[in-house]
Amino acid sequence: MRSLLSYKSRLFFGSLLVMLLPLAIMEPIKGFSQGRAAFITSIILAGIAHLLNTKSLSVFSNFPGRKSAVIALPHTFFWFFGMWMAAKFFNLPYTVWFLFMAGCLSLFLCIAYIYYRNKFITTYAYLPYGRAINADQLPNVNWIKLTSPDLPVATNINGIVADLHEPELDHHWQKFLASQTLAGMPVYNIRQVEEFLTGRVKIHHLYENDLGSLLPSPTYVLIKRLADILLILLSCPITLPVMLVTAIAIKLESPGSVLFRQNRVGRGGHEFCIYKFRSMCSDSEKNGAQMAQLGDSRVTRIGHIIRKTRIDELPQFWNILKGDMSLIGPRPEQKIFVDRFIQEIPFYDYRHIVKPGISGWAQVTQGYAADTEQTQIKIEHDFYYIKHFSFSLDILIFFKTLKTMLTGFGAR
Incomplete structure (x- = not known):
């Protein structure tokens, strides 16, 4: 009960601060020169954004792992930018400086909350x-x-x-x-x-797992599909120039195709052709399929950069538009490895109940798996993702993916 009251009081007093302090600062300076309606709208938008910000951070705290205060930055930007876009879309009067100050206050409160929470074990x-x-x-x-x-x-x-x-x-x-x-x-x-x-679900026997409870929600599957398409189309003005520059750099560095094509196993165990920017030498699989290792000599100089920043995955946007993949989900593996892991790892093929993704829970928490033992752990992370298949977990993975792109965590 104490934690519930703490959450409610934090929500109430934090919302009052975010809505009223910018007003107290701006009103003596500008008064209502921008119109009373602009201030009223800004107060409402700031309050909604902070409520959503606090609520979603509270939901994220229910997922495993200690939360870094850094996650509050994109988190706060997401909700306040969304309120600004809503005001622009519906042509509502608003004060941009009010929303900016309210966003900074909300960010400070979220960072303080995460720091306070992490102090206690x-x-x-x-x-x-x-x-x-x-x-x-x-x-x-x-x-x-x-x-x-x-x-x-x-x-x-x-x-x-x-x-x-x-x-x-x-x-x-x-x-x-x-x-x-x-x-x-x-x-x-x-x-x-x-x-x-x-953040892992271990399954060794049928009686340990409620298989029916792990079936993903059909409603959210549809919502996720529509969101994937929308986000890819909206990102095109940024991603297309990046892809063009990457393609030119790969072509100038080494001979061979710009794109790397390979069959992977997707939802329901069906194979599909995955597309990536080529990050290795053109004859990287002359000795057969093999997993990338740390410091792999087959990786080119450009390849090191695009693998670390995950730019090599951008051509998979086409796989997503085709319906083979999603932005977030378990990473697809080659058929030769899938066949082997099915024999060695219990319930391995159950991960194919959802579409594979460019990024996933295993990638942002564990990194790259190079052998059967590490793959076992990765599968347990995949099972956790399937069991908690939701918008909240996908958003958390999205923010962790941004951090992964900046740090290069898990790249080989």
């Missing part, structure tokens, strides 16, 4: 039985091991974690968990906590 007590025996190895949590059905005195514990299906939990432990639940202490199943802290 959650403390969980765990019962060392079954799958929870190594719970203390999970990240971003302070763990306390319970050897008897009692909580340590004078310790602030935020929850208790146990393998609730473990037969070794005798009636003493069960009575302890029941009494703690009645006292208001949250009790979590280890699988739930593993998923939240790692």
